[in-house]
Amino acid sequence: MWTRCVTTVAQNAIKTGSSRAASSIVSGEPKEPKIVTSEIPGPKSKKLIAELDSVTQSSSVQFFADYEKSLGNYITDVDGNVFLDIFMQISSMPIGYNHPAMLNVFKDEKRLKALVNRPALGSFPGEYWPKKLKDVLLSVSPGLPNVMTMMCGSCSNENAFKCLFMTYMKHQRGENVDFSELEKSSCMVNQPPGAPDLTLLSFHGGFHGRTMGTLSTTHSKAIHKLDVPAFDWPTASFPKYKYPLEEHFKENKAEDDKCLAQVEELIEEYNKKGRPVAGIVVEPIQSEGGDNEASPEFFQKLQRIAKKYGAGLLIDEVQTGGGPTGKMWCHEHFDLETPPDIVTFSKKMITGGFYHNIDQKPAQPYRIYNTWLGDPGKLFLLEAFLDVLKQQNLLDQVNSVGAKLKSGLHDYEKEYPSLLNSVRGRGTFLAVNASTTALRDKLVGNLKKKGILSGGSGDNAIRFRPSLTLQQNHVEIFLDRFGQVLKEVK
Ligand SMILES: Cc1ncc(COP(=O)(O)O)c(C=O)c1O
Known part of the structure; x- marks a missing residue:
């Protein structure tokens, strides 16, 4: 059942997690994004989108993910593209993919029974x-x-x-x-x-x-x-x-x-x-x-x-x-x-x-x-997340990492005033406006081609919704690629 889908990467994460306190960076997390297909969605995703579309409306699907390979702050798609994910399932993954603390939750039989006997x-x-x-x-x-x-x-x-x-x-x-x-x-x-x-x-x-x-x-x-x-x-x-x-x-x-x-x-x-x-x-x-x-x-x-x-x-x-x-x-x-x-x-x-x-x-x-x-199963997962949040002082991390990200965005808004404005937000819950909707969509699209999965909000904003485990090095990778994208479109 559920446990059977947990293979290689996830199993390694579980092993690491059980031998020491959960870290805010999951062991084995990719070092950087990697794009291997000329188009996103790639061929395997496209085939699956066509298959899905024959049974349900699916035009919102961006790509199919490989949730066995996705880890920490990185999501991997079925074509092997690896993205730094600063959108995190529409702001809903608190500590990233396959976090060992989360994978361990249902190894406990009592919790598993609470999940099964819903x-x-x-x-x-x-x-x-x-x-x-x-x-x-x-x-x-x-x-x-x-x-x-x-x-x-x-x-x-x-x-x-x-x-x-x-x-x-x-x-x-x-x-x-x-x-x-x-x-x-x-x-x-x-x-x-x-x-x-x-x-x-x-x-x-x-x-x-x-x-x-x-x-x-x-x-x-x-x-x-x-x-x-x-x-x-x-x-x-x-x-x-x-x-x-x-x-x-x-x-x-x-x-x-x-x-x-x-x-x-x-x-x-x-x-x-x-x-x-x-x-x-x-x-x-x-x-x-x-x-x-x-x-x-x-x-x-x-x-x-x-x-x-x-x-x-x-x-x-x-x-x-x-x-x-x-x-x-x-x-x-x-x-x-x-x-x-x-x-x-x-x-x-x-x-x-x-x-x-x-x-x-x-x-x-x-x-x-x-x-x-x-669903009690969700409460057990929340419990694991909150333990990590407290043990790892993730709120402090969010504040310091968010400050670095915000300062980098301010630098770009000064460098490219005709492209960007209105940097705002708190913690890592940040946003910056592009000067037009078309430009915003282009920036989000070009970021994706460089291995950064971000999202838009409203007409003009690029929104940042990373997991709470985002670290300074992820911000550096993002700012580097965002800089390249801005240079290309200016
Ligand atoms: C502020 C706010 N309220 C409510 C919702 C609806 O939540 P859900 O999509 O889980 O129904 C959302 C979803 O994006 C939201 O952002």
């Missing part, structure tokens, strides 16, 4: 479950006492949205007041008062998922939304800053004020219309929408507005959570007065889910529920 966690959890939730997930909680596990980022948000609505209605109804008969009958035909006309405020450029509910708060690309009915919910502008930040303090502060004023206006407008805003949903850095940042002051004021109007504040850390900004949670950079009401996560956290305060905990069973409610 429970319906809401009804039949294993004895180990409460302690695991406390020891693993709550050990890195952003100050919130409760947590729910989920399958993915979208369903974490989807269920967290439901909590926001239920809590809002609990406040309206009164803490221990039961549902009325009219509420019970009207919700069955999707009508108020049982299915109330509540709304959530989100931001232009935000991305919170592709499921039916979350899609109404996603505003990054039309292709995600076209043809799908959506809720008419308020959407406010998210700050668009001028860079460098130190030189544009006044304009950027005015931008914050303008966006916050709009948030308040929209809440008042919707409340007046009888469509109250039950929650505000926001990313700490808009990730898919173009790596748009907002200041700590923006978030502090946003939280005050949420409290003023009795709306819950949900911070979506699906892409930013788990350490890439140099703190476990990006919003910890903001020095908020209190933790947000809800923090959602997935990607680098390996399991999906959300932290929440006691107020957001539904009083009745089955209100936030599904068959699996996550």
